[in-house]
Each structure stands twice: as structure tokens, then as C-alpha cells.
Amino acid sequence: MYITPEGKEIFIVDGHTHFWDGSPENQANIHGKQFIDCFYAYHSNLSPEDQLWEKAKFEKYTEDDVYRDLFVDGPDDIAIIQSTYLSDFYKNGFSSIERSTSMAARHPERFIVNGTFDPRDGEKALEYIHYMKENFDIQGVKMYTAEWNGDSKGWALNDPAAYKCFELCDKLGIKNIHVHKGPTIIPLSKDAFDVHDVDHAATDFQNLNWIIEHCGLPRLDDFCWIATQETNVYAGLAVAMPFIHSRPRYFGEVMAELLWWVGEDKLLFGSDYAIWTPQWIVEQFWNYQIPDDISAERSGVQLTDEIKEKILGLNAAKLYGIDVEAKKKELSGAPVQIAAE
Amino acid sequence: MSMATLKADLEIEVFERLERVTDPELDEPITDMGFVERVEVVDAKKVEVDFRLPTYWCSPNFAFLMAWGIRQQVSSLPWVHEVKVDLKDHCFMERVNEGVNGDRDFREVFTEYCNGESLEDVRLKFMAKAFDRRQETMLLAVREAGYSAQDIVDMTLAQYDALECQGEEDAKQHPRYRELLVSRELAARPDDPVFVTWKGTSLTKDDLKDHLAKLRGTRINMEFNGALCRGLLSTRYKEVKMGDDGPTLIDFIQKAALTNAQAAEQAQR
Numbered sequence: 134m135y136i137t138p139e140g141k142e143i144f145i146v147d148g149h150t151h152f153w154d155g156s157p158e159n160q161a162n163i164h165g166k167q168f169i170d171c172f173y174a175y176h177s178n179l180s181p182e183d184q185l186w187e188k189a190k191f192e193k194y195t196e197d198d199v200y201r202d203l204f205v206d207g208p209d210d211i212a213i214i215q216s217t218y219l220s221d222f223y224k225n226g227f228s229s230i231e232r233s234t235s236m237a238a239r240h241p242e243r244f245i246v247n248g249t250f251d252p253r254d255g256e257k258a259l260e261y262i263h264y265m266k267e268n269f270d271i272q273g274v275k276m277y278t279a280e281w282n283g284d285s286k287g288w289a290l291n292d293p294a295a296y297k298c299f300e301l302c303d304k305l306g307i308k309n310i311h312v313h314k315g316p317t318i319i320p321l322s323k324d325a326f327d328v329h330d331v332d333h334a335a336t337d338f339q340n341l342n343w344i345i346e347h348c349g350l351p352r353l354d355d356f357c358w359i360a361t362q363e364t365n366v367y368a369g370l371a372v373a374m375p376f377i378h379s380r381p382r383y384f385g386e387v388m389a390e391l392l393w394w395v396g397e398d399k400l401l402f403g404s405d406y407a408i409w410t411p412q413w414i415v416e417q418f419w420n421y422q423i424p425d426d427i428s429a430e431r432s433g434v435q436l437t438d439e440i441k442e443k444i445l446g447l448n449a450a451k452l453y454g455i456d457v458e459a460k461k462k463e464l465s466g467a468p469v470q471i472a473a474e
Numbered sequence: 475m476s477m478a479t480l481k482a483d484l485e486i487e488v489f490e491r492l493e494r495v496t497d498p499e500l501d502e503p504i505t506d507m508g509f510v511e512r513v514e515v516v517d518a519k520k521v522e523v524d525f526r527l528p529t530y531w532c533s534p535n536f537a538f539l540m541a542w543g544i545r546q547q548v549s550s551l552p553w554v555h556e557v558k559v560d561l562k563d564h565c566f567m568e569r570v571n572e573g574v575n576g577d578r579d580f581r582e583v584f585t586e587y588c589n590g591e592s593l594e595d596v597r598l599k600f601m602a603k604a605f606d607r608r609q610e611t612m613l614l615a616v617r618e619a620g621y622s623a624q625d626i627v628d629m630t631l632a633q634y635d636a637l638e639c640q641g642e643e644d645a646k647q648h649p650r651y652r653e654l655l656v657s658r659e660l661a662a663r664p665d666d667p668v669f670v671t672w673k674g675t676s677l678t679k680d681d682l683k684d685h686l687a688k689l690r691g692t693r694i695n696m697e698f699n700g701a702l703c704r705g706l707l708s709t710r711y712k713e714v715k716m717g718d719d720g721p722t723l724i725d726f727i728q729k730a731a732l733t734n735a736q737a738a739e740q741a742q743r
Contacts, residue, residue, distance in 0.1 A: 164530075164565065167529075167530035167531070167563075167565070168530075168531075170530070171529045171530060171531055171706075174528075174529065174705075174706045175702075175706070178702070178705035178706055179705065326533075350695070350698045351499075351695040351696070351698040351699045352695060353691065353694050353695055353698070354688075354691035354692070354694070354695065357691075376701070379701070379705075380701060383694075383697055383698075383701070386690070386694055387694060387698075390691070390694065430686075430687065430690070
């Protein structure tokens with residue numbers, strides 16, 4: 134719960150968080166090391182100075198850290214934990230559904246744990262989707278199209294094998310497909326950040342919600358165009374949010390484009406924890422206004438309190454079927470406990 | 475002139491030549507971005523250049539284009555007999571280094587990783603973005619200077635050449651926009667309109683607002699990567715290391731590049 138300076142309670146759903154293990158013990162090779170190093174560079178580069186973590190903590194933080202950072206020091210009511218295996222880089226997976234579910238067990242009312250799969254695994258991917266539904270009753274999955282898998286260095290949402298998986302998701306009621314468009318490696322002629330496969334998949338799977346993390350950046354214009362055409366495409370704001378601190382005017386330009394093209398009902402807050410913690414992002418976001426000259430270029434769009442409330446929680450609550458009033462009551466009766474230090 | 479001075483002079487010459495190599499995604503010289511890690515001239519004829527990108531995962535096609543740009547530019551110096559380019563700490567470095575230093579034509583190597591698409595097509599895509607970004611800077615600058623929409627779409631190459639730039643960014647982009655415009659034959663004679671689209675279409679005053687919105691879209695994308703690249707590089711590598719004889723030339727150059735990058739960052743906030 135975020136309490137505004139006027140005392141209003143704002144319900145927060147953090148749409149993009151992780152509980153990873155990037156420690157040297159779990160790294161399978163140099164790629165595993167370089168992957169977490171790159172995350173750490175994002176962290177140290179875009180965080181306010183007083184929010185910086187030491188490398189070792191960043192590589193592997195504890196369950197208590199998660200509770201404290203998200204719910205005690207942080208304003209989150211609900212956190213959506215994403216799974217990402219990166220099996221070519223990490224021995225036991227980077228962030229596995231089993232480990233995250235076990236972490237969430239102390240406060241299950243606070244977490245939604247999403248699964249993931251790799252369509253290139255063929256039949257095994259389909260079996261795995263069944264396994265996740267039966268054992269964890271997942272409502273969503275995180276797709277990472279730049280993941281390496283043997284000789285393959287990436288895949289597209291409209292690959293035939295991926296379509297088989299999405300058909301199964303649709304059938305099992307796994308509705309929310311979070312997509313992280315990482316840079317694709319080969320072919321080199323392809324735009325590494327291309328988002329056009331989203332268009333095909335969203336058209337062909339109208340029952341599924343397509344939440345594109347970091348709102349398609351650095352292909353914001355293409356993404357906006359697609360999201361305008363498709364009613365089931367949403368923008369996750371992870372990675373875009375921290376620019377509010379380092380480059381506030383730039384953040385305003387991004388938000389103006391998103392509000393103009395995609396609309397206030399389809400934008401979802403995400404801190405990308407543990408790359409960033411939600412407390413400072415939510416606080417700065419609540420106090421933020423798009424500069425007038427930027428807003429004027431897009432017919433005066435602005436982040437009103439009402440719109441901010443939607444972005445910070447109400448939009449995600451709709452996608453995940455959360456009854457906000459009931460949830461608020463439930464949570465106020467069950468404060469988060471962390472072990473005494 | 476001592477051997478050491480000659481070597482240092484030649485290294486500076488190489489470094490200046492490298493200023494012509496740009497990061498295709500950002501349209502910034504790789505020297506300004508601080509990507510060049512080491513320049514060494516051996517026996518006044520052989521040149522070794524090491525470069526590093528902000529992350530291990532930076533897109534390999536950018537890495538290829540930059541590596542080849544380095545080789546091409548350095549080879550164009552008359553005294554250079556041999557060039558060795560070394561990309562460090564990158565997920566695709568073996569193939570990039572093999573491709574750029576091998577005997578095969580680099581277009582051929584690139585095509586192999588491109589499902590048949592040519593290097594030139596990929597280059598053109600990036601050039602179009604660079605054109606948009608440079609043009610936006612100049613359009614905003616002339617608008618700021620008080621030119622009306624009609625004045626702007628009517629502006630000729632001759633009038634453009636006579637402009638006096640007020641800001642640092644438009645002073646930088648003024649010659650760069652012109653260079654691309656003329657090299658793509660989008661304007662040639664002094665009375666040709668200077669603000670046209672990349673496809674060569676002329677603009678009317680009513681088009682200008684939508685056209686600017688499109689250019690802004692290109693810039694927002696490029697700035698996202700630019701901001702991340704500068705920041706990530708500074709957190710990945712930046713410490714000036716002292717050699718046995720004090721800091722080396724490249725240390726100073728890098729330090730300058732970093733300071734410039736930070737200043738640019740500050741200016742944009």
C-alpha cells in the first residue's frame with residue numbers, strides 16, 4: 134500500500150519481480166557470470182546512490198530481503214514473480230518456479246508466481262505446461278525470446294512450436310503472457326529488438342493477454358503501433374520506470390507516447406525487483422508530472438492521480454482477477470513478518 | 475624525433491581516424507562512447523585496436539559493423555600495412571574477430587550470418603535512423619530560432635549552410651546532417667530544399683507536426699539505448715589504470731571520452 138501525501142491509500146501490484154540465484158555457485162559458465170553482471174550494471178547505473186547493493190547480495194538475496202524490500206520498506210501489496218530458467222547458463226535455473234513458490238509460501242496471499250517454458254523443447258514444453266498448471270496452478274508465464282538453447286540463440290512468438298504452446302495455455306486458462314524481448318543474436322540482418330512477432334501472436338490468440346515488458350523499448354514506436362491495433366496487448370513498464378530518476382524528461386516522453394497510443398488502461402507498473410526496489414520508484418512516480426511542452430506535443434496527455442492508480446495496481450488486478458477491496462481487507466489483517474535480525 | 479614520439483603520433487592519428495566509426499544503433503562515434511580500449515602501432519606499419527562494448531550481450535550485428543568500420547578506417551591510412559581488430563568480452567567475439575581479421579571479404583562473412591540479406595541493406599536501415607535523428611535536432615533548432623513551419627519546409631541548402639547554431643547539439647549535428655543529406659543525394663544544389671524525408675519526399679507546412687512526431691519516435695528509441703550504453707559502459711569498465719611509465723595515451727583518451735559522455739548525459743537531463 135502506498136499512502137499519498139494527502140493520505141490516500143493506493144493499491145500496488147508490482148507486475149514484474151524475480152527471486153533469482155545468479156551466484157557463482159549456480160553459474161554454469163561465463164555466460165551465467167556475464168548475465169548477472171549485466172543485470173548488476175543496470176542496477177548500479179539507474180538506481181539512486183542510496184539504493185545501491187553490494188554485488189554479492191545482488192547475486193543472491195534472501196527471502197527476508199524480498200519481504201522487506203517489497204512489502205515492509207516497499208509499498209507493494211501483491212508481487213508477480215516471474216520465472217526464467219536460462220538453463221544453458223545456470224545449473225539450477227536462474228529463477229525457478231519451485232524456488233520462488235517455496236519463498237512465497239510464507240505469505241502466499243502476497244504473491245502470484247508465474248511459470249515459463251521454452252517452445253523449442255517441443256513435446257517436453259507441452260508436458261511442462263501441464264506440470265506447471267497442475268502443481269502450481271499458474272495464471273501466467275514469462276517468455277524470454279532471446280534465451281539460448283543449444284545452437285539456437287533465440288526464437289519468435291509466431292514460431293509454429295510456440296503456437297502449439299500458446300494453444301495449450303489458452304486451453305488450460307493460462308491467460309497472461311509476459312514477454313521480454315531481449316536482443317536476438319542471429320540472423321544479423323534482423324533487427325535485434327524487433328517486436329513484430331507480438332502482432333502476429335496477439336492477433337492469433339485473442340483470448341490471451343500479451344504484456345510486453347519494458348514496453349517494447351528500444352522499439353517503442355513499433356510497439357505503440359501494434360498495441361493500438363490489438364486490444365489484448367499491454368505495456369509492462371519495467372526498465373522504463375527507473376528513468377524517472379536518471380532522465381525525467383525522457384521518462385515523460387516515453388509516458389506521453391504510451392498514454393497517447395496505448396492508453397491508461399493498458400499500462401502496468403513493474404519494479405523489475407531485484408534490479409530496482411519499488412519504494413523509490415513508486416514514490417517518484419506518484420510525484421511525477423509530464424513536462425508541459427512534452428505533454429502539449431501529444432494533445433495534453435498527463436499522468437493524473439486516477440491514471441497513476443490504474444497503472445500502479447488496478448490494471449494488473451483486472452488481468453489477474455484480483456478483487457481489490459477484498460484483497461485490501463485480507464492484507465490488512467495479515468501484516469508481513471520478517472525474521473528478527 | 476624519437477621512436478617513442480613517432481609511435482605516439484601515429485597512435486593519435488589512428489585514434490582520430492577511429493572518430494569516423496560510429497555505433498550504428500546510436501549514431502555516435504565509438505571514440506566518444508569510450509568503446510576503444512587500446513590502440514597500438516608496431517614498427518610504424520602494423521596497427522592493433524582493441525574495443526569493448528557496454529555489455530557482453532550487445533547486438534552482434536552492431537559489433538560486426540563497428541569492427542569492420544575500424545578495419546576500413548585504419549586501413550585507409552597510407553602507412554598502415556596490417557590491421558588487427560580485437561573485440562573483447564562479447565558473446566559473439568570469436569566469430570566477429572575471425573570475420574574481421576580473416577582473408578575473406580567481410581560482406582561474404584556477414585551474409586553467411588544473415589540468411590542471405592546483404593550488409594548494405596542492414597547499413598541502410600541504420601543510416602535512415604541516423605538521418606532522422608540528425609534532422610530532428612536541426613528542425614527543432616530552427617523552430618526554436620523562430621522560423622515558421624512554412625520557412626522551415628522552404629529552407630534551401632544555401633540558407634541551411636548560413637545558419638548559426640546556438641546550442642552544442644545542433645552545432646554538432648549541423649555538418650553531420652548535411653553530410654548524410656548530400657551523400658544520399660537528397661539535396662545537391664544550393665536552392666534544393668534541405669528538409670526532406672529519407673525517401674526524398676518534400677514536406678509541406680501541414681506535414682511538419684506529424685513528421686516531427688515520427689522523428690521523435692526514432693529518437694526515443696535511440697536515446698534508450700544511448701543512455702543505457704553510456705551508463706553500462708561506465709559501470710562495466712571505467713578506471714584509469716597506470717602502466718609502469720604512468721598512464722598510457724589510451725587512458726587519457728578514455729578518461730576524456732568518459733567525461734564527455736557524462737557531460738552529454740548531464741546536458742540532456
